[in-house]
Amino acid sequence: xxxxYRTEPRGxxxxxxxxxxxxxxxxxxxxxxxxxxxxxxLAIVGIVMVxxxxxxxxxxxxxxxxxxxxxxTYFLFLLWRDRRADIAFWPARAQWAFYLAILIVIANIGVxxxxxxxxxxxxxxxxxxxxxWLLVFRFCGYTIWRVWREQHTYL
Numbered sequence: 637x638x639x640x641y642r643t644e645p646r647g648x649x650x651x652x653x654x655x656x657x658x659x660x661x662x663x664x665x666x667x668x669x670x671x672x673x674x675x676x677x678l679a680i681v682g683i684v685m686v687x688x689x690x691x692x693x694x695x696x697x698x699x700x701x702x703x704x705x706x707x708x709t710y711f712l713f714l715l716w717r718d719r720r721a722d723i724a725f726w727p728a729r730a731q732w733a734f735y736l737a738i739l740i741v742i743a744n745i746g747v748x749x750x751x752x753x754x755x756x757x758x759x760x761x762x763x764x765x766x767x768x769w770l771l772v773f774r775f776c777g778y779t780i781w782r783v784w785r786e787q788h789t790y791l
Contacts, residue, residue, distance in 0.1 A: 701749050708745060712738055722787075730783050737779040744772045 684693055716723070716738075723731060748769070751759035761769050 726787050734783045737776040741776045
């Protein structure tokens with residue numbers, strides 16, 4: 637089945653006065669990128685199930701989690717490296733609050749991923765423990781924002 641549609645609205649004329657009739661031919665596979673993406677995902681799942689690659693999938697998952705933690709840490713390092721000259725002029729209290737908030741965020745993420753990868757049992761982040769785990773991010777983010785805002789007020 638081939639779908640035809642116009643690329644320009646009807647009634648629009650070209651500079652010479654002739655009607656523009658640009659038609660593009662599309663196949664059904666081009667019209668459904670989401671369906672194609674789900675088919676690729678199902679093919680990968682089928683390969684994992686047929687060849688029983690569960691241990692390999694777990695190892696790849698562990699490596700991706702470690703890479704994610706390292707990427708977050710490297711991003712924060714790059715932010716610090718670009719701004720360390722400005723931060724050096726801040727008062728000692730603001731520097732301590734800023735750096736400790738960043739270290740607590742990294743430690744919070746590290747505890748979660750560390751317990752998932754290297755712990756005897758996983759850290760279950762649900763219920764009250766999950767609320768506390770998420771509140772650490774909120775409080776540290778607020779601390780970072782507040783210190784940054786106080787040090788960049790030009791009044």
